[in-house]
Amino acid sequence: MEYTQKLNRQMFFFIAAFIVFAYLLGKFFSAPLKQAIFNSPPLDEWEYINELEVFANNWGVIDGDLPVSREEGIKVFAALEGYRDREQEYETVLAEAGIFSDDDVSVLARGELFRLAARLVQAEKTEVSRSYFYGTEDTDVPLDMLAQLGIIEVPYERQFAPDAIVTRGELARVAARIALPDLRITNAPLTVSPKQEYTYEIMCGDLETLAAAYPGLVTLQEIGTSVEGRRILAAKLGNGNKEIFLDAAIHACEWMTTPLLMKMLEEYAHHARHGQAYGGYDVAAMLQEVSFWFIPMLNPDGVTLVLEGPGATEHAQSVNRMLRQSDRPLKRWKANIRGVDLNRNFPASWPYLVKVDTKPSPAFFKGYEPLSEPESRALYDFTLERRPAMTISYHQQGEIVYWYFRQKGERLERDRTLAQGLAAALGYPYYRQLLANGGKYMDWVISELQVPAMLIEVGTDVGDLGQWDRIWRQNRYLGLVAAELLLTLQE
Numbered sequence: 001m002e003y004t005q006k007l008n009r010q011m012f013f014f015i016a017a018f019i020v021f022a023y024l025l026g027k028f029f030s031a032p033l034k035q036a037i038f039n040s041p042p043l044d045e046w047e048y049i050n051e052l053e054v055f056a057n058n059w060g061v062i063d064g065d066l067p068v069s070r071e072e073g074i075k076v077f078a079a080l081e082g083y084r085d086r087e088q089e090y091e092t093v094l095a096e097a098g099i100f101s102d103d104d105v106s107v108l109a110r111g112e113l114f115r116l117a118a119r120l121v122q123a124e125k126t127e128v129s130r131s132y133f134y135g136t137e138d139t140d141v142p143l144d145m146l147a148q149l150g151i152i153e154v155p156y157e158r159q160f161a162p163d164a165i166v167t168r169g170e171l172a173r174v175a176a177r178i179a180l181p182d183l184r185i186t187n188a189p190l191t192v193s194p195k196q197e198y199t200y201e202i203m204c205g206d207l208e209t210l211a212a213a214y215p216g217l218v219t220l221q222e223i224g225t226s227v228e229g230r231r232i233l234a235a236k237l238g239n240g241n242k243e244i245f246l247d248a249a250i251h252a253c254e255w256m257t258t259p260l261l262m263k264m265l266e267e268y269a270h271h272a273r274h275g276q277a278y279g280g281y282d283v284a285a286m287l288q289e290v291s292f293w294f295i296p297m298l299n300p301d302g303v304t305l306v307l308e309g310p311g312a313t314e315h316a317q318s319v320n321r322m323l324r325q326s327d328r329p330l331k332r333w334k335a336n337i338r339g340v341d342l343n344r345n346f347p348a349s350w351p352y353l354v355k356v357d358t359k360p361s362p363a364f365f366k367g368y369e370p371l372s373e374p375e376s377r378a379l380y381d382f383t384l385e386r387r388p389a390m391t392i393s394y395h396q397q398g399e400i401v402y403w404y405f406r407q408k409g410e411r412l413e414r415d416r417t418l419a420q421g422l423a424a425a426l427g428y429p430y431y432r433q434l435l436a437n438g439g440k441y442m443d444w445v446i447s448e449l450q451v452p453a454m455l456i457e458v459g460t461d462v463g464d465l466g467q468w469d470r471i472w473r474q475n476r477y478l479g480l481v482a483a484e485l486l487l488t489l490q491e
């Protein structure tokens with residue numbers, strides 16, 4: 001199959017080597033040493049995959065969603081079972097034990113994975129029957145055993161599909177359970193599925209689900225509605241007095257910043273609720289001091305236009321006219337549905353804005369007056385109401401942090417320090433632009449509230465979901481980094 005050919009064999013050699021190393025470590029060294037080396041933190045899937053990547057000497061990206069080939073699965077388990085470099089022999093042993101399904105497919109199936117795992121955790125390895133996990137009467141016995149050992153999650157018991165493809169993330173978790181029994185691995189939370197064309201409807205559904213799943217921790221507020229009446233939602237996370245705003249998708253084509261904030265919200269809530277550190281941060285403790293306001297989609301009409309086409313909006317005619325008069329394709333539409341660039345519509349040096357379109361268009365028209373649009377007005381009013389200690393606006397693209405709008409003296413130093421800290425965590429440069437045009441939300445926050453306001457550009461190409469993993473790895477702790485920097489600064 002095409003995708004299995006793409007998998008990097010060398011990388012899996014490193015992974016297998018790491019697992020053997022870990023296995024031997026567990027076998028021959030004392031628990032304290034193991035503790036010291038791994039510091040035995042609870043890892044979620046993403047973090048574990050990241051650990052593997054470090055050991056794999058940064059051999060490319062390990063994508064947790066990619067399917068695992070049968071060959072790779074065998075390699076990993078051969079290493080675990082002492083058949084390293086004797087995979088063919090091991091494969092014969094497995095075939096005789098009836099581990100494999102009859103289907104001659106090149107990807108590892110879930111039934112096969114669990115039978116492989118069962119071999120390793122049973123005292124009499126040779127007696128693993130291939131009828132295990134096939135929904136027969138005795139199904140529950142090995143499933144319960146594996147669940148007790150923490151190798152599989154209990155929910156699988158009721159929705160087990162033996163033919164389902166095993167993903168790399170699952171293989172990593174199962175192998176880690178066996179190789180490092182002391183390692184606690186938690187499933188990554190599953191409400192937000194960020195690697196998709198993330199629409200307004202999906203966002204609304206996910207926000208409702210998260211608010212219901214984390215009562216007292218996540219609360220929703222509607223801060224306004226768009227031109228076409230779509231809700232502009234904000235989710236508050238935490239109970240601290242210092243408030244940090246995180247906003248996204250003020251520009252329509254930058255819709256990938258919405259799932260970025262949604263995933264961040266879910267991960268932070270999940271780790272806070274379970275008392276687990278995330279990226280080394282004690283999230284629960286932090287949320288006693290700060291609260292985050294996630295505003296994941298400021299321009300829901302524009303996002304709907306870009307993802308679902310003009311027909312999904314009430315403004316198809318005028319949108320098509322603006323597109324005809326512009327050389328900007330629909331996929332790069334930035335404005336709201338009336339052709340106003342919301343991030344040129346804020347009252348900060350607005351009259352002096354240069355290099356902007358003079359009439360409604362897909363990008364860069366600043367409006368006939370500041371705050372002419374309901375979306376910019378909603379964010380403006382909400383900001384004045386909450387008076388956040390810091391704002392972070394997500395945009396795409398460029399991998400850079402902007403932070404400057406004519407602030408001076410101590411505020412200049414403070415904001416530069418913050419930008420430097422965020423940029424270091426992201427691996428992005430931070431930039432003091434020479435021409436601070438104005439009109440942006442960030443510009444207005446800096447001049448009106450006199451608090452730090454950052455603008456982060458993620459990725460290198462708008463709307464390319466292939467960049468998701470990279471963007472997520474760079475940005476997942478960003479809110480926590482910002483909170484910590486802010487708290488340190490104010491001590």
Ligand SMILES: [Zn+2]
Nearest residue numbers: 251254395396
């Ligand atoms: Zn933008």
